[in-house]
Amino acid sequence: xxxxxxxxxLALRIGLAARALPDTPPKLFISVLRxxxxxxxxxxxxxxxxxxxxxxxxxxxxxxxxxxxxxxxxRILQNSEEAAPPIADPCQTIASASSIRIAIGSDDPxxxxxxxxxxRQFLIYQIAADDARLIxxxxxxxxxxRQHDDKNVYRxxxxxxxxxxxxxxxxxxxxxxxxxxxxxxVKADQGEAITQIIKQLQIVLAHAPPPWLAKSxxxxxxxxxxxxxES
Numbered sequence: 001x002x003x004x005x006x007x008x009x010l011a012l013r014i015g016l017a018a019r020a021l022p023d024t025p026p027k028l029f030i031s032v033l034r035x036x037x038x039x040x041x042x043x044x045x046x047x048x049x050x051x052x053x054x055x056x057x058x059x060x061x062x063x064x065x066x067x068x069x070x071x072x073x074x075r076i077l078q079n080s081e082e083a084a085p086p087i088a089d090p091c092q093t094i095a096s097a098s099s100i101r102i103a104i105g106s107d108d109p110x111x112x113x114x115x116x117x118x119x120r121q122f123l124i125y126q127i128a129a130d131d132a133r134l135i136x137x138x139x140x141x142x143x144x145x146r147q148h149d150d151k152n153v154y155r156x157x158x159x160x161x162x163x164x165x166x167x168x169x170x171x172x173x174x175x176x177x178x179x180x181x182x183x184x185x186v187k188a189d190q191g192e193a194i195t196q197i198i199k200q201l202q203i204v205l206a207h208a209p210p211p212w213l214a215k216s217x218x219x220x221x222x223x224x225x226x227x228x229x230e231s
Contacts, residue, residue: 020073021065032057099128103159105167112188116170129206
């Protein structure tokens with residue numbers, strides 16, 4: 001079965017599930033899944049895939065991952081308890097001038113998870129008071145990060161077009177570096193739903209964005225609203 005016959009939603013889930021595992025290219029990951037499911041690589045066959053079978057197949061292909069990563073990868077594959085994540089489309093734009101671009105550092109497409117210095121991707125959203133769109137998913141290039149003098153600067157440059165970063169954890173030195181790029185770090189709770197974060201930000205945008213945020217959006221600030229920031 002070729003990858004081109006997969007639905008867009010399933011292909012996206014497979015790509016995200018591959019990212020949940022260390023150093024696992026999507027092409028190799030699809031080979032793992034074919035070994036598990038045969039030719040029937042679809043929602044039904046993945047729903048029936050057991051953790052032990054999945055882990056054994058990963059081992060057979062030389063993919064080494066911890067239990068949490070394997071569990072998360074399988075959860076994404078099976079779309080457990082969540083609707084399919086939205087598909088990033090860089091061509092989507094929001095007509096409203098009063099919108100802001102944000103980055104969410106998380107290996108989970110639906111929940112906040114991980115540390116700024118170790119997350120494997122950033123979800124990039126364009127947010128307005130009445131609209132929110134995932135416009136990009138930016139993965140960490142391990143080779144490029146190793147070649148950079150400072151991995152935190154490399155990560156900051158990856159999201160330099162964003163004005164806000166939501167992250168479960170970030171150290172003081174790293175926070176100082178992203179602030180130099182005009183990015184405001186906001187600490188979110190581990191496991192918090194990304195949809196909830198977006199709704200909360202939309203409420204702020206609709207009513208009283210803080211001065212720094214209003215300036216980024218090109219609107220007149222009305223009232224100061226304090227965001228939580230990890231020191």
